Amino acid sequence: MSNNGIKLGDSSWWTGRNPLNLRYLESNFPCRAACPVNTNAGGYVSLIAQGHYREAYLLARAPNPLASVCGRVCAHPCEAACRRGQIDQPIAIRAMKRFVNERYGVESGLSFEEILQAAERPRPPAANSGRVAIIGSGPAGLACAHDLALMGHRVTIFDAAPVAGGMMRLGVPEYRLPRELLDREIDFIRFLGVEFRLGVEIGRDITFADLRAGHDAVFLATGCRKGKTLKLPGxxxxxxxxxxxFLANLNLGVPLDIGQEVVVVGGGNVAFDVARSARRFGGTSQPDEEHHNLAADAAIAASRLLRRRVTLISLESRDEMPADPEEIEEGSHEGIRIIHRRGPHAILGNDRVTALETIDVARVFDENGKFAPQFIPGSQKQIECDTVILAIGQVADLSFLGADHGIEITPQQTIAVDAATLATSLPGVYAGGDVAFGPRIIIAAVADGRRAAKSIDAFLTGRTDPPEEYLIRVFPTFGYSHPFARGDYETIPRRRVPILPIERRQPREEVELCLSEQEARAEGSRCLHCWVNTIFDSSSIQGSECIQCGGCADVCPEACIDLVALSRIVAVSDEAMALLPNGAPAEVFQSDNGAVLLKDETACIRCGLCARRCPTGVITMQAFYRKPEAPMMYLAEATL
Ligand SMILES: Cc1cc2nc3c(=O)[nH]c(=O)nc-3n(C[C@H](O)[C@H](O)[C@H](O)COP(=O)(O)OP(=O)(O)OC[C@H]3O[C@@H](n4cnc5c(N)ncnc54)[C@H](O)[C@@H]3O)c2cc1C
Ligand code: SF4
Ligand code: SF4
Structure with missing residues (x-):
């Protein structure tokens, strides 16, 4: 890409003079762009590779009030986007976050004062604080409270449940997210001055109208707590x-009557949480006697530990299943029988279920990839069971708003919000997380909470943010060093995250373990440093000094540069045209003369060989940082 002729010296400050290129640069750093709170994952994994763990933690924690929770159970959209995945496998970003959290996060034993230093201050404390009510203590509510408290507002969180945490507490099983860690994360938010009123259901104990009347602003973060059911006979x-x-009762310790033969209906991660939990716990939500014996005789007891027969039926084939591959693998190891391409047809029995009648699936998606299952008539079969658990999704329960609430509701029965501010149609009332967008993931709810906090602060004080400042570092031609030069760079495989051996798994014990220091550093060294860009210098006014020698294309080890005659360029999208240097005439693409350098960003490993080879110095390697992160990114780049 071109720098549009902006004169950039080493460490020049640049404050978004060209928003189009700014957007491009942000999107060209895929792990960050994919994270709803824009975590600088590439930066912190590279800092870990350098042994700078404290700095890595600062980078990981700053935008994320629930960084420790995310180190354990984040759905990690960053990994799906990670450019290293184009070469072999993505960086194990979540496991790397856990690695630094264990040293400096809430679970590390450091004091809350020390953790406070790592938290990003969204805005300085307001002169006049407001009273804000938050309904729901899930990730959206907690993140909103965290930021509002740092901005000096008086915040009270109301939650119907007797314990805080939302689905992180009521849904996610303990063997994935230790409860002491969640408690510490919430205690830190308490430490910031947030008041929690637990066991208080809005709509039952306090009306929504009364709550609103008693506060300057309200944030609705009530999630999707109603399980979807099916219109099936029986x-x-x-x-x-x-x-x-099932999970809420289990997680709250309420005794459950789930019998010995359980069938779970569903193919997503929640279905696996249910199936793996059902396998661990029997007819009550307490571990059985045998479970307590494990310490005495692990091997013998473990063979009985996971003994409830649990079958999971999914409409999808294994490849189509929405559940994470690790969940499917671990579920299978723990003895869950998985039957693919089978749907529920009827529930049989008299008073209590005795079998699930299933029907075979012909296809799950239509020609357009839309979910539209079709079944094979006459293919009914029965699975004997005493319990059927439907894990087919969740919906919001909006009854707490009462009648005549005046809030616009979407056709999907979620709360309608302004996409930028999360404001509802009622002044001073904001909404975010699952109740506004339907079931999503923890980090998306955290991002909503943070966004709502800024909107509420703006509503109460009139303050807004100054534009983000950026720093570009231009590397001298031979001053750029990259892990590629080490030689083994491309061949280092992704580190496998260690897990507890099956014979040592206790019902509540965490299954996934932490990377060792050696493993974490090796994993971090696989990062491609996607915040560094190859900049091809040209401008519509001055032209370019490129002599079209093709040296860059020749030297590139990934063959991602191509020098293409203009006459071969046949179509240009509007979006690509919009990225042209300011003032470049569109007719340039109709010319018969000249050539363009095309680069496949997905394949570039940032080795810098093209910049070294270029005889006219037209190509430079340039790092692009958000200003507050620049000092840490300098450290992350010191790779050799
Ligand atoms: C079983 C399960 C496992 C999951 N695992 C993961 C995972 O591993 N990783 C991941 O990223 N995401 C996971 N998710 C998704 C994630 O948990 C949710 O997207 C996220 O918790 C939504 O956050 P939220 O703040 O919007 O609402 P929630 O977390 O649902 O919290 C809403 C809170 O509001 C309270 N509330 C509701 N109504 C009222 C009322 N009227 N008065 C007072 N309080 C009320 C509820 O008690 C609840 O505590 C999982 C979801 C489930 C169901
Ligand atoms: S390779 Fe590194 S910088 Fe690039 S997307 Fe993956 S983690 Fe981020
Ligand atoms: S930095 Fe390396 S991989 Fe990327 S375009 Fe230049 S030579 Fe190719």
């Missing part, structure tokens, strides 16, 4: 329950 029988009801 669905009302004893022994049929939804995933969220």
């Amino acid at each position: 669905v009302d029988k004893k022994g049929v329950l939804t995933a969220v009801d």
